[in-house]
Amino acid sequence: MTLFLQQLINGLSVGSIYAVIALGYTMVYGIIKLINFAHGEIMMMGAYFAFVTAVTIGMPFYMVLIVSMLIAAILGLSIEYVAYKPLRNAPRISALITAIGISLFLQNLALVVFKPEPKVMPAIIPKQPILIGNLQIGTVTIVTILLSVIFMILLDQFIKKTKPGKAMRAVSQDKEASILMGINVNRTISLTFAIGSALGAFGGVLYSIAYTQVYPTMGIMPGLKAFVAAVLGGIGLLPGAMLGGFVIGMIETISKAYISSQWSDAIVFGILIIVLIVKPTGILGKNEREKV
Amino acid sequence: MKKRLTIFTLVTLLIISMLSLTSCKGDENGNTDAEADVIKLGVIAPLTGEISQYGIGVNNAAKLAAEEINDAGGIDGKMIEIISYDSKADKTEAINAYNKLRDQDNITALIGCTISGTTLSIKEIAAGDGIPVLTPTATNLDVTLNAPNIFRACFTDPYQGETAAVFSAEDLGAKKAAVIYNLESAYSEGIAEAFKTKYSDLGEITNFEGYADTDTDFRTILTKIADKKPDVLFIPDYYAKVGVILTQVKELGIDVVCIGVDGWDGIEADYADVAEGHYFINHYSKNDPSELVQNFITKFEETYDMSPNALAALGYDATKIMSEAIKNAGSTESSAIVEELSNISTDGVTGHITFDENGDPTKSISVIQIVNGEHKLAGKVSVE
Incomplete structure (x- = not known):
């Protein structure tokens, strides 16, 4: 029994990091329907910012976290401005390929x-x-776990209660109508990127502390798993991303602990395929989706 | 006009080269005394490129060994000359270098190649020629198979796994062992399998777990392992990955002794606190108090202003072993030297060495413990 509980805790700890990264994925997808493949790399850059501030300036944890989230937000804004904004009216596949390009660019x-x-x-x-x-x-x-739950509640309240949050929801539902209602769509999209990138960096900082290393390709696997988490929970939904992250973490842990450590990744991605066949909109997804 | 000039230059060059070739020949035939005074050993190593530090280590150490032998009077009065060529870690370059050493430099024996890939590329030609070959550092099993004249100075990958198993069971008295290895690495998996096979006769394997190259979270596997309460945990992988695993072993507070392989070399740089008290197997220990080892390190550092890595130690041993075989043979006849190589029994920096019927070494292996962030020689193990 203790062993099982211990494994659940391990699952929670892996899942909480996937969940935080998935939040950023799902926000960006919700608002401009773009799968931002550079998100894992933003996470990696966030980890490097944290490494630099922690080693060279010797800041305490909370300062490291705030500073790297801020720099990552600025990075996210600039990427959006340079790479995605000019493609706002281009086909979605162009933006997707640009995202892959940005991802490779940041890695190199x-x-x-x-x-x-x-x-x-x-x-x-x-x-x-x-x-x-x-x-x-x-x-x-x-x-x-604590910080990711706090961030999720804050984010949820932000989107439901504040004016920029309401603007986000409006843009995600109907861009043209939002413009007609006097919402500054470009600024809203930029804000989404800033928040999403800051969350990515948050995940990156915690990931690098938990697993002690920072390296250029560290964003690939967590980014991929977080993407799977977002899709599993219902992409575009904040609670879905959170739930998806924890579910992926749990499945991974349980399959490693009780089935086979050699097969765990195959099991995780296999379950994704099954969920997508049975319920393509994800666990929390409805037919008429309520988006960020 | 220009064309005629080119032709003229070419013809001149041709004549000059023919002249120099014939003069070479003349030298060889006429000057047999000078030839006989020198024993030429060839070295093929990657001296430039990504893994140049391997080749430079081997080459420098071979030269150092030759210098020492020459200072002590050479082999029956004959001086050793090391002729080295850069393989650039490339198979074609290695074959070219080998042909040059054989045809142009008339070497007596070859120390090389340094890495498995290039050694395998010259294997068939060298086996056909019958020239004595001793590779210091090619760990691939196939290198010495079906080639009676090819020997190696380093231990093979499976041999490391077996030694770790024997050390765990006999020196540490471990009754239960767990293994965690990298699924995507032939090196890691090969050693893990060898450990498992050997240890199964000596004790109980509680877990045999794999992880992917990109994995960073090992808590689940480690929790599962901790539940079985093994005495030792065997982790055959390179130090960057091992550091992450050991950090989590410590975080989870698992009370287990971890055993590693030569890929751990250098772990104390970044992970001294989590690696504290654990053991790993290496080609040699810098802190081995034996005079042979300390002399080698001092001389190497004096001569080259760099610290000798394990490859350098093996290059040094290989040169010494080859020289001893040539001395015992009493001639530069290939078959005589090969015969003496297979009978060799000598002490080197990397341990006492004899060769088995394949030409692989049976030697004692250094086991190193990390104590206060430093390497400490914990013992020398040999497997029968």
Whole structure:
């Protein structure tokens, strides 16, 4: 029993990071129907920003987090301005290919600037495990779960209660009508990118602390898994992304623990295929989708 | 006009080269005394390119070994000359270098090639020629198979796994062992399989778990392993991955001794605190108190202003072993040297060495423990 609970905690800790990254994916998709494949690389850049600020300036954890989220937001804004904005009225496939291009560009940029060897992230959150009975919970896990839930609630409230949030929902439902109603669509889209990128960086910082390394290709696998999580939960839905992240984390953990560590990735992606066949809109998706 | 000039230049060049060739020949025939005073050893190593540090280590060490032998009077008064060519880690370059060494330089024996790929590329030609070949560092199993004149100085990948199994069971007294390995790496999987096979006779394997190259979360697997309470955990992979795994072993507070392989070399740079107390297998230990090892390190550092890596240690041993075989043979006849190589039994920087019927070494392996962030020689193990 203890073993099972311990594995559930492991699943939660993996899932919470997927969930945070998936939030950024799903926000951007919700508003401009773009699968932002560069999101994993924004996460990677966020981790590098954190590495630089933590090592060279020696900032404490919360400052590192805030600074790298801010820089990543600016990076997200510039990418949107340079690469996606000119394609606003182009076919969706053009924007998708541009996203892949940006993803490769950022990877190679990091390769040139930071070199390919993995950098070791300093432990800016103490690594001592906390004991609850026989259960071990890492402090990084607790911080990740707490912060990601807090961010999700904040984001949800932001979208439901504030004016820019309402504008986001309006744009996601009907761009033309929003323009007619006097909503600044371009600014709303930029804001979405800024928030999405900041969340990506948040995931990147926690990921690099939890797994101690920062390297140029670190964004690929978590990015892919987070994308799967977003699709599984119902892409375009915030709670869906969160749920999808935790579900993917759990499936991965359970299959590694009780079925086969060699087969776990195949099982995760196999389940995605089954869900998409049975319910193409994802777990929380409805036919008339309520979008961000 | 221009055309005639070109033809004239070409003809002149042709004549000059023919003249120099004949003069070479004349030298060879007329000057047999000078020839006999020198024993030429060829070295083929990647001296430029991505893995140049491997080749440079081997080449420098071979020259150092030759210098030492020459200072001590050479082989029965004959001086050793090292002739090295750059393989650029390329198979075609290696074959060209080999042909040049054989036809133009008339080498007695070859130290090389340095890496498995290039060694395999010259294997068939060298086996046909029968020239004594001793590769310092090619770990691939096929290198010495069905080639009686090809030997190697380093241990093979499966041999590492077997040694780790014996060390765990006999020196550490472990009754239960778990294995976690990289599914996508032939190196990691090969060693893991060898460990499993060997250890199954000595104790119980509780877990045999794989992970993908891109995996960063090992908590699930480690939790599963911890539940079985193994005495040792075997992790055959390179240090960057191992560092991440060991960090999580510590985070989860698992009480287990971890055992690694030569890919761990360098782990103390970034992961000294999490690697503390764990063991790994290596070609040699820099902190081996033996005089042979310490002399080698001091001399190498003095001569080349760099620290000798494991490849350098093997290059040094290979040159020494080859020289000893030539000395024992008492001639530069290939078959005599090959015969003596298979009978060799000598102490080197990388341990005591004898060759089995394939030409693979049976040697003691250094086991290193990380203590206070430094390498400490924990013992030398040999597998029968």
